Amino acid sequence: MVRLSAALFVLLIPAAAGAQCTNNNVLTGAAVTPTCPGTTNVPCVQGGQYALINVVSGNTYTFSTCAATFDTQITLFNNAGGGALGFNDDACGGLGLQSSVTWTASFTGQLRVLVDLYNCATNATCAPLSIACSTPPAGDCVYTLTMFDTFSDGWGTSNVGVSINGGPFQYYTVPPGVPSNFVQFGVNLGNTVVLTYNASGAWQTDNSYILTLGGSTLFNSGSPPAAGTVYAGTVTCVPPPPPPEDCLGAVTICSNVSLSNNTNNTGNVADINPTNSGCLDIVEFQGTWYVFSPSAGGNLGFTINPLGPDDYDWAVWGPYPPGTTPGSICPPLGPPIRCAASSGPATFNSTGSYATGMGHATYSPPQFASTVVSYGLPSTLDVCPLVPPQYCGWVPGMQVTVGQVYLMYISNWSQSSTGFNLSWTLANGASLDCTILPVDLLAFDAYAAKGDVRLEWSTGSESGSDHFLVERSRDGDRFDAIAEVDAAGHSLQLTRYGHVDDAPLPGMSYYRLRQFDLDGTQAVSPVRSVRIDHGAASVLLIPNPGAAHVEVLAQDVGDGEFLLLDATGKQVLRSVITEGRTAFDAQALPRGLYGYRLLGANGQALAHGTWVRE
Numbered sequence: 001m002v003r004l005s006a007a008l009f010v011l012l013i014p015a016a017a018g019a020q021c022t023n024n025n026v027l028t029g030a031a032v033t034p035t036c037p038g039t040t041n042v043p044c045v046q047g048g049q050y051a052l053i054n055v056v057s058g059n060t061y062t063f064s065t066c067a068a069t070f071d072t073q074i075t076l077f078n079n080a081g082g083g084a085l086g087f088n089d090d091a092c093g094g095l096g097l098q099s100s101v102t103w104t105a106s107f108t109g110q111l112r113v114l115v116d117l118y119n120c121a122t123n124a125t126c127a128p129l130s131i132a133c134s135t136p137p138a139g140d141c142v143y144t145l146t147m148f149d150t151f152s153d154g155w156g157t158s159n160v161g162v163s164i165n166g167g168p169f170q171y172y173t174v175p176p177g178v179p180s181n182f183v184q185f186g187v188n189l190g191n192t193v194v195l196t197y198n199a200s201g202a203w204q205t206d207n208s209y210i211l212t213l214g215g216s217t218l219f220n221s222g223s224p225p226a227a228g229t230v231y232a233g234t235v236t237c238v239p240p241p242p243p244p245e246d247c248l249g250a251v252t253i254c255s256n257v258s259l260s261n262n263t264n265n266t267g268n269v270a271d272i273n274p275t276n277s278g279c280l281d282i283v284e285f286q287g288t289w290y291v292f293s294p295s296a297g298g299n300l301g302f303t304i305n306p307l308g309p310d311d312y313d314w315a316v317w318g319p320y321p322p323g324t325t326p327g328s329i330c331p332p333l334g335p336p337i338r339c340a341a342s343s344g345p346a347t348f349n350s351t352g353s354y355a356t357g358m359g360h361a362t363y364s365p366p367q368f369a370s371t372v373v374s375y376g377l378p379s380t381l382d383v384c385p386l387v388p389p390q391y392c393g394w395v396p397g398m399q400v401t402v403g404q405v406y407l408m409y410i411s412n413w414s415q416s417s418t419g420f421n422l423s424w425t426l427a428n429g430a431s432l433d434c435t436i437l438p439v440d441l442l443a444f445d446a447y448a449a450k451g452d453v454r455l456e457w458s459t460g461s462e463s464g465s466d467h468f469l470v471e472r473s474r475d476g477d478r479f480d481a482i483a484e485v486d487a488a489g490h491s492l493q494l495t496r497y498g499h500v501d502d503a504p505l506p507g508m509s510y511y512r513l514r515q516f517d518l519d520g521t522q523a524v525s526p527v528r529s530v531r532i533d534h535g536a537a538s539v540l541l542i543p544n545p546g547a548a549h550v551e552v553l554a555q556d557v558g559d560g561e562f563l564l565l566d567a568t569g570k571q572v573l574r575s576v577i578t579e580g581r582t583a584f585d586a587q588a589l590p591r592g593l594y595g596y597r598l599l600g601a602n603g604q605a606l607a608h609g610t611w612v613r614e
Contacts (some may be wrong), residue, residue, distance in 0.1 A: 024048040024116070031110060034061065036133035044126035047072075047117020051129055052079060055105040058136045060144065060184060063113050064100040068127035071097040072115055075273065079110040083247075083331035087270035088179070089283060098127075102182050104144055106214065139186020140508055140531065141237035143193065143218070146182040147209040149174040150223075156201030160209055163194040166595060166610040171198075174207075189508065189531045190540060191235040192610040194593065195219065199227035212268065214239035222264030222417065232593065232612040234544035237508075237529045247271040247330035250289035250407065256432045261410070262307075262419030263288050271331035272409070278335040279376040280315055280411065287411035291326055294400045298430025299368040301359015301397030304410060305421045309354055311344030311414040316358075319371055322403030332407055338395055339376035342384070344414070347393030350384035359397025359425045365389045368427070369396040400430060446511045446528035447540055449553050449580055453501040453530050455511060462491045469514040470499050476510040476527065487515070504532045539598045545612035548587055554580045554598055560606070563597040589613045 031052040034040040036059055042051050047070075055061060065072040076086040088099040105111070115127050136142040145162065149155060154176030161169035164187060174181045187193060195211060204224035211219040211231065216239035219231040242249030245267030253259065266284045274282050294300065304312050315336035320329055344354050351363055358375075361367050369375065375395040384392035400406075412418065424432070444457040455470060465487035471479040488495045501511075509532065513525035539562075542551045552562050554577050562582050564573035572589065575582045577598075591613050598607040 025050060025114065027052060032131070034131045034133040037135055038133060040131045040133070042129040042131070045113075045115040045129050046124060046126060047115065050077075050112045050114040053111045053113055053131060055107070055109065055111045057105050057108045058142065060102065060104045060134050060136070060182070061111075062100065062102045062130075062132040062182075064130040064132070065098045065115060065127045066100060067130065068098050070117055070125055070127065072099050072117060072127050074099040074101050075114045075116070075270070076101060076103055077112040077114065078107065079112045084270035084273050085111075087273070087283070100179055102146060102180060104142075104184075104212070134184070137184055137186035140188045140529075141213060141235065142184050142186055143235075144182055144184050144212045145172060145195075145209060146180060146212065147172065147174045148180045148207070149178070150206040151203070152177055152179050153203070153206070155207055156203075157198065158201030158204070158207060159198045161196040161198070163196075165191045166593065169196065187235045189235055189237055189529060190609065192544065192593075192612060193231070193233055193235060194229060194612070195231040196229050197221065197225045197227055199225065208265070210265075210268070213237070216240045217243050217268055220265045223415070232545050232614075234541075234612075238527055241526070242269075243267050244288045244290075245286075247289045247332070247407070247409075248326050250291040250326045250330070253290055253292040253432055256424045256426055258421055258423045260419060260421050261288050262417065263412070264417040269331070273331070276317070276332045276334055276336070278315055279339040279341040279378040280313055280336075280409075281341070281379070281413070285313075285411045285413050286415050286417065287409055289326075289330075290408040290410070291405060292408065292432055293322070293405045294402055294430055295433030296429050296431040297401040298399075298426065298428035299359065299397055300400050300430045300432075301357065301364075301368065301425035303355050303357040303360070303423050303425065305353075305355040305423070306344070306418055307420060308416075308418045309344065309348070310412065310416055310418040310420075311354075312356055312420055313341040313411045313413045314356065314409060315339040316398070316406055316408045318406035319400070319404035320406070322405065324405040326407070329405075329407060335374070336376070337371050337374045338398065339374075340393055340395055341413070342377050342380045342392040343382055345382035346380040346384040347391075349382070350386065350392035351394070356393035357422075357425075358395045360394050363391040363394035364396050366396050368399050371398050371400065397425065441513075441515070441525060444513060444525050444528060445542075446530050447542065447553055448504070448530050448532055451504075451532070453504040453509065453511070453532070455499045455501065455528075456496070457498075457513060457525070458494060458496045459488070459491070462488050462495065464518045465489055466516045466518045468497065469516070470501075471512050471514055472501065472505070473510040473512075473527075474505055474508075476529070479510070479512060481514070489518075504530070506532055539596070539607045539609065541596070541609075541611045545614040546586055547614040548585065550584055550586050550611075552577070552582045552584070554582075554607070559601050561599040563599065564611070565595040565597070566592070569595075586613055 026049050028045050028049040033054040073089040086101045086103045088101045155174045159171040159173040161171050163169045172183050208223040209221045244251045246269045272284050316338040317332040317336045446455045468485045469481045470483040472482045473479040483499050510527050512527045516522045540553045560577040562575045594611045600606050
């Protein structure tokens, strides 16, 4: 393949301007409050300027420059600061040089919508910015299905089917002329959501889609998407943690053993931008983030070996102070200290291998160097322009000290979904280890039972822990402490905790734990949601989907019966409910979607729903 440009192995140069204009980050006009639902137009945004948009949390906005006459890029930022929230380049119909970004607001405030022009010989030409806004549908929480088409030529007969709680499937697709399409649907706590994909259309490698909640991905199809039933999950209204394809979800490397990966997506956040890309392209490809910390100082390098003739790029940022976590450094603010983006063929022509990395005894003289000095290898053509002792694909390794923290991004530039193996080169005493957290929270669950809310959590180890505060919220934003539970202090074994909220709020409530150490430091757990419908029976199957032991928790039901039915309506299981609880073993059941019924002591139907056997 051919990369964008050719360059020699040099000291890492400052990040390129990324086609941004000289008046970059200059406000155009006054802040705009879009009509919602509806479409609002900002008639003129010059290249490199930005528009301020007043957004409301939960609303979905589509920003488009498809009516512009020149090549544009759109980047979204929280005007209060931080990294990019969204990015698009060359995605509209026709020539495809204009841009369109769909984004669901995770905050109420001002959004900075930066419009860049390529090339910037002049920035006096206006690009009209269209803003389409939609409000979230009714439900305990809102799922967003976003479908992408790389070449904007439409999905043809392909579509995604969505079924909620066993209801009929609704089908969605991408029409010709647009890079993406999205739909939102409201779901209630305990509902089951099932996705199917019809792969009958042409050009499947152009297609992909994601299902998100609160900006976090519940399911990512990758490309090409798999056909058939691809996802089934129970609604909890709790966004999942960031995926490893986003910087905040960086995988912690816990030792110097080899690791492998084979991601097929780019995550949800545009972590790479013109200020921190270094030798990388500013458009993210199939990539994964990692964080590592030397447990002993010395020399460190690695080899990324693709599992085939492929093109991998990578970058390392740091060093950061000991104890640094991704939450405080993502996305990285400046260029990487090590970076290689040579094309796969150029690397192969230079070294006889598609492997890339740093700290090779032959290919990256000097083999190791101070992290004060940055090295980078920008994109190259398929023929390596470097002359030995310099080789394409390789830069010097790093001289590291104990406790330093580094971020690493590994990207499959060709988006082939071909995996890689990474092996470490450690010398002069260097070693790697995890950062040990004071409390290792293994699990935290909250569920309704007999009119109460029961909270259970466990830790795998504790060091210097003092106590937990159980906090409750009506809106998921403002939390109040409702109980305090003493912690174990110091423990290297499994420790279980629990608390019963015997006066829960009616309707939806949100719970979390705030853990305090003896030195006063604290950490907050993920949020769990529980619905209390006083006077109405409800049932919760844990887990759903499940494959082995399944707990059935029935609220406001004393004794009764639980019935499990297959897709034909045939009863496959009948169990007695005692004091609102029963259980069953699902291992012998075929995979698929099941219905259930909850019967009272008098045989009256009290509740029903669906359960998925994985």
